[in-house]
Amino acid sequence: MEKLKNKCIRYISKKVFFLFEKVAKRYVTIILRPKYAVSVSPLLNFSNEENKTAILLQGPFFTVDNFTIETIKLYKKLFPTTQVIVSTWKEESPLLLQIAEKEGAIVVQSEKPKNRGPRNINMQIVSTYEGLKIAKKNDADYVIKSRTDQRFYSTEIFPFLSTLTKTFPYIGKFHKQKERIVLCSHETLKYRLYGATDQFQFGNIDDLLFYWGASLDERLPGVGNTDITVRDYAKSKLAETYLESNYLERIGRQLNWTIKDSWNAYAEHFIVVDKRTIDLYWPKYDHYREDRLTSYQASTTDYLTFKDWFLLYNNFPNSCPENILDLPFSSEIPEAHVR
Template identity: 45%
Template sequence: MSIINLIRRYRYDRADFRLQLGMVINRYRVNIIKFFCSIVSSINNSFFTFHFRPINSEDYNLWSDPVYSTPLMALVMQGPLKKENNFTLESIRIYKKIFPNTHIIVSTWEDEKEKYIEQIKEEGVFVVLNKKPLVSGFGNVNFQIISTINGLYKAKELGVEYVYKTRCDQRINGINLNEYFVNLLNYFPSAGGFKQKKRIIASSYISLKFVPYLLTDMFQFGNVDDMINYWSCELDSRSKSNRLIKSIRDLLDVKMSEVLLCSSYLEKIGRKNKWTIEDSWHAFADHFLIVDRHIIDQFFYKYDYYNEFGGHIYRNITNNQYITFLDWFNLYTNFSNKKNNKLESVIDLPTRSTIINKNYEY
């Protein structure tokens, strides 16, 4: 359709104009985006890329490879329901396609709209309704603990061996993950002598390399008993911290939510935390396993979600850098090869500080 015809439709029929304009944009959307990317690339002297993910399950037609056997599993989606674009509901429908032999459990709050809860139940999943805590805990950790642990208890009641923990405002688009994660746990046994059956797998997203014991609380996978042990954490009596957070050490001193959960779990399984980067790396190498966010195709429908790789920059290395599978594998296979004598000084730097070479011994 020509520009002149579009202008005419705008003058005489606004509704039809919007319809026709939408059709034109959809037809040329890739070219439009490529043109936009070229402009951004020129301005920033960088390569700018983009990626499409389906909003609705009807446009998602991937499936996991058929296998002869797999342990019974559960996938716990916790937290407030994401109703925009029916996100939580459409995520459930996608999970039913790609997670075979897996119970889906939605653990949310009792004040959610009944109509939406009924729509979720109609998908044949289990719903756990929780009372909100009176005290939120630092970083709202109590909300996470309550909705997660009750979802995990439901998974245990269903007799599963392994369980995923994710959120209602996140979506995992990857396939073959049941097989992949079980194979990883069998191939990389956890360190002996501790009260842990298997490693806990966690996403690289918000698992930080230079902040001791900061393992992401957004996406995890493990043996159901290990996962219950991890999330059986005492509720935090704080609503906020009065301490001004300037450095990584401040994050450790106030025990922000991820640090609180991980450090408490390590103590429960019999490990004594030394609160150093080196000790945290040893704990990650012994008890956890990091998988890269892009492998599980993790999408977080919150905050600045358009900027998916915002934490991955090339101009410098900062002390809030994510730890990746590559990092974890190098720690696991050859920890003694790391020169990290001067690394602990990073803890006293302001958060998001650039780490320069003098922090390492070469």
């Protein structure tokens, strides 16, 4: 039956995308991911991972296709010795909480903050920090911080990520940081100053607790807009930038609010892995497009990839395009600005 379904998919997609490529003058590729844990088989385990690990899913349950519950089942299947922690709200459905616990998850419930903050940042801080505290209490050494509405399919992810932090050890002068924090390229923007993604992170439990131990943003929801320059958007310290800039300042780093300094911070404190490496899936927005923000025209919202990070780590490039900061946020970059 599965072979027949795959054959039908190949036939239909070939016909549809052949026509699309002719009309749009674009190449099209697709990725098929299983919706349900029962359709995924663990691959050969060749790791010697000895650290105690945890996966933190933060946020409200995403119920389309039973997504969050199926994600819990998938992680318990792929990583049977890893804690799966769901940090959500006290108003969540008791039935969903019961099912999550039955599938092996540890459920943490918190009161929502009275002020959600710009871009719901306070909601993220509260639920993430409370989940990390449980991971620490349960003796986790390393944690993946993710979301209830996202899923990664990559196997052997813990030995891979922990090996990265050993291959590129943190050797900075700011002793409040123990090891590098690994970020996903998804929502880690190249030109958004100090804008590390807040969606997928991996790190030493103490580093993540410190990162997410930021004070709540006292500003009201609705503060900030994107109809400004890249520089002004960054200095408004919204969401991701609020978190990273707060973290860097609390460990003792002085910020210059330049592309050069932002890139240096990535090179010195973080590692960036590509979204495809961890096989991250987010069933929201324009989710039918696998890399919906990938463009072959330079943009102020381009992602920072592993390739980019590796070059920064090795002190490339020699000069930084600081003039990009004066362009409108979320706009194409003229060729003159990147030469």
